[in-house]
Amino acid sequence: MARVQAKVRREQLIEAAVRVAARDGVAATTTRAVAAEAGASLASVHYCFDSKQELLQEVLISIINELTGNWTTGPEDGAGAAALLRAGLGALWEVVEREPGKQQVTYELTHYALRTEGLEGLARWQYGVYYERSAQQLRDVAARAGVEWALPLPVLTRMLMNMIDGLVLGWLVDRDSELARGALNAFADTLGALTRRP
Amino acid sequence: MARVQAKVRREQLIEAAVRVAARDGVAATTTRAVAAEAGASLASVHYCFDSKQELLQEVLISIINELTGNWTTGPEDGAGAAALLRAGLGALWEVVEREPGKQQVTYELTHYALRTEGLEGLARWQYGVYYERSAQQLRDVAARAGVEWALPLPVLTRMLMNMIDGLVLGWLVDRDSELARGALNAFADTLGALTRRP
DNA sequence: GTCTATAAAGTGATAGAC
């Protein structure tokens, strides 16, 4: 393998690890498998990372940053809260169905982090990002629809985010897209009704 | 170890495996750890089970049967749908908070099953049980409240079950009981409003 | 049915030449 800056090689290894994890699962993401996927030697993994744990941490950060990057804002202003929520959730759902493997990895790494000493904070960071994005979406919807939420934002944020999380997990198990989208839309309408004129 | 019927020893090993998995995680549930927990030899595990995979399958079946056994029906007839849902969900939540480790195991084994050839059906069975219990709860609530649901039962079932699943997972990450219960109650009220006179 | 001992195949991590 050509001589490359450690920083560059590090990125290559993270991307390789993401591919392996998405395709074969976190349990099968061994340092050897990652090295092979990146076309590098086993030693290069330990040269670029202090430990496998650090590599997996970077994998989660990479996936979360990618998946939560662009939650679209939906249709034009003036629409109702429910319609705006439907549009936003629909866009999010397309991302989910496009790469099921990556979605599975996010859950696998959550549980890995929760069980690994010194990595409990990673799972909390992950869900913190989720909640932040959801809260942002709720504020945006309210502003665009010209309404205010009838319940405390933290409660609504948690309902929204955990509902999505549960729907995704449920879909990963049975891949019933029709039912999942039906529940997603029903939830959007239900949540959208929890508004009042300011 | 005393001479015991294989069937009895099998149950002892499953119970030991449940304890190890709940305490240390599925990844740490090795055949050695289970044997030690049960006070048996390593060979006894392979005598009672064809493979570690079969043991873990039994662990999931055992936990699911235990956890979904008694979803209480809530207060007396005549109450509103929302109140009945709150009562039922509140009782379920107490079970959740009582044994976080076991809850974590249910998720870990879902993902283990989804990634293990020949075990995909186990995850679908698990969630099938969840959905069945949720549907039953919804039918029961409607009957007791003297109302009918305004949306198709499969959609409501999926909303209810996946909402719970997501709330539990979220709670496992940050252990914020107050917020989780707040979202749970808000969801019960929201769902309870989706009814009409028959 | 139970055990000790061991096979056979992994694993993360490191030494040291280049």
Place this chain on the structure above:
DNA sequence: GTCTATCACTTTATAGAC
């Protein structure tokens, strides 16, 4: 920075005596 070779350890599973 990169590699091969290897260490030290763990894993599932099995053989065979009792």
